Amino acid sequence: MATEDQVTGGNAGSVFPGALDTLNRAYDPNIGPAVMAMQAFYGGYTGPSALTGVTAQTFPDELATSSLTATAGTVFASIMTLPAGFILNNVSLINAVTATSTPTHQWAGIASVATTSKVLAVTADTLTAVVAADAVQTFAFAAPYTVPTSGQYWIFFCIAGTTGPTFAAATTLGSHGRGNVPPFNSGPCATGQTTVLAVGSTFTTPTVAAAAPLIYLS
Amino acid sequence: MAEPFYRVGEMRGPFEVVSVDFQVLPNGRYLEVVKDSMGNGSTTFGRDDPREYYCVRERDGNLLVPYTVRHPSTEAGLKGQDPSWVFVGDSDCDYWRVLCDWWKPRSFTVVEHDVLASPEIFTAFKECPEPWCYFTYNNFLPEDAEAWHFGILGCTRFRTQIIKAVPGALTDMEWRYRDWHYVSTGLGKTLREHGFEPHVHGIVDHHRMMDVGGVTEAVRLAS
Numbered sequence: 001m002a003t004e005d006q007v008t009g010g011n012a013g014s015v016f017p018g019a020l021d022t023l024n025r026a027y028d029p030n031i032g033p034a035v036m037a038m039q040a041f042y043g044g045y046t047g048p049s050a051l052t053g054v055t056a057q058t059f060p061d062e063l064a065t066s067s068l069t070a071t072a073g074t075v076f077a078s079i080m081t082l083p084a085g086f087i088l089n090n091v092s093l094i095n096a097v098t099a100t101s102t103p104t105h106q107w108a109g110i111a112s113v114a115t116t117s118k119v120l121a122v123t124a125d126t127l128t129a130v131v132a133a134d135a136v137q138t139f140a141f142a143a144p145y146t147v148p149t150s151g152q153y154w155i156f157f158c159i160a161g162t163t164g165p166t167f168a169a170a171t172t173l174g175s176h177g178r179g180n181v182p183p184f185n186s187g188p189c190a191t192g193q194t195t196v197l198a199v200g201s202t203f204t205t206p207t208v209a210a211a212a213p214l215i216y217l218s
Numbered sequence: 219m220a221e222p223f224y225r226v227g228e229m230r231g232p233f234e235v236v237s238v239d240f241q242v243l244p245n246g247r248y249l250e251v252v253k254d255s256m257g258n259g260s261t262t263f264g265r266d267d268p269r270e271y272y273c274v275r276e277r278d279g280n281l282l283v284p285y286t287v288r289h290p291s292t293e294a295g296l297k298g299q300d301p302s303w304v305f306v307g308d309s310d311c312d313y314w315r316v317l318c319d320w321w322k323p324r325s326f327t328v329v330e331h332d333v334l335a336s337p338e339i340f341t342a343f344k345e346c347p348e349p350w351c352y353f354t355y356n357n358f359l360p361e362d363a364e365a366w367h368f369g370i371l372g373c374t375r376f377r378t379q380i381i382k383a384v385p386g387a388l389t390d391m392e393w394r395y396r397d398w399h400y401v402s403t404g405l406g407k408t409l410r411e412h413g414f415e416p417h418v419h420g421i422v423d424h425h426r427m428m429d430v431g432g433v434t435e436a437v438r439l440a441s
Binding site for chain 1: 223224231254256257258260262263265332355357359365366399402424432
């Protein structure tokens with residue numbers, strides 16, 4: 001029987017397996033209030049009103065106090081932890097002060113985190129589509145992608161053109177310390193890209209840290 | 219006055235726009251929510267910024283080089299010419315304002331600040347009788363060049379004939395295209411609607427100031 005400080009919802013304490021979960025932790029019924037307390041503390045998992053059905057994001061909105069200058073044609077990737085069965089329809093980012101100049105290719109996708117990472121799914125290429133500054137930009141997958149196993153994944157995007165945009169982002173990790181220790185949670189990958197990466201192809205992962213873009217999945 | 223950038227039925231890249239929700243907010247900003255047939259979209263919190271014409275600088279030549287930062291490669295490509303370097307970095311609409319003044323019935327060439335021209339290019343422009351000529355960018359794939367066929371200004375020459383035929387191409391430009399990001403798109407759209415198609419000569423070095431990290435970084439370094 002749940003005590004007053006435990007989860008008391010319909011699923012609380014009854015259907016969770018005793019095995020280790022994706023965070024390598026066994027279920028603890030007290031985690032419910034703890035998570036709720038964290039949510040109240042951070043408060044920032046709100047997302048822009050323009051987006052509906054956001055199911056994951058890289059970090060709380062309030063921490064997007066900086067910006068990432070997305071060099072045109074460079075793939076940028078961020079690690080996100082996703083559970084098995086997670087359905088990915090869209091990848092969204094927020095353009096900051098700079099819009100893309102003469103866009104030619106724009107796309108996003110998901111890749112595995114492995115010794116040799118592979119591209120798992122990609123969005124359509126929106127080519128020359130105009131996206132202004134201060135805009136929420138959403139890339140849609142042609143078909144929903146279902147995450148096969150719980151774990152870490154690279155969420156990536158690329159904007160090719162004359163000059164890339166800036167995106168709302170967290171501050172860059174320092175060149176010493178965590179920002180200089182792999183894996184680099186967010187950073188630039190392959191450069192000089194244009195067309196959409198092929199599903200199944202090897203995904204070049206970041207070798208340096210950059211400002212982590214605020215990415216929403218829905 | 220702010221207006222939506224996209225209209226239902228227009229193309230947004232390769233996909234058709236299926237919905238546009240636009241409203242000007244009480245704080246003077248505007249909200250534009252666009253979705254295309256693929257499910258891609260954008261929600262813009264823009265500013266109803268002033269985009270009226272005023273003179274930035276009178277036309278004073280036949281070779282316009284609009285710039286926000288001067289790059290040695292661009293300067294090298296203009297040796298032996300008589301370029302008019304015009305700073306357009308004070309406002310996102312200054313490039314359009316300058317073009318309004320240059321769109322007078324006298325041929326002129328535009329070489330943007332991140333393009334390396336050459337004497338051969340100017341010779342080609344001089345000798346070709348076509349009203350609207352340009353060199354496409356060396357960083358474009360063939361499909362990119364096709365997609366931007368009507369919207370390239372980086373190394374372009376307009377003859378008197380086309381300026382006379384569409385005298386209001388710049389001054390009557392819609393609000394949405396007056397920002398420098400879109401002015402070439404707006405101009406190309408208008409000229410196309412008047413029956414013109416540009417003549418492609420070849421490829422020009424669109425160096426994009428990548429040796430210093432791109433135009434944005436070059437501007438930052440210069441400031």
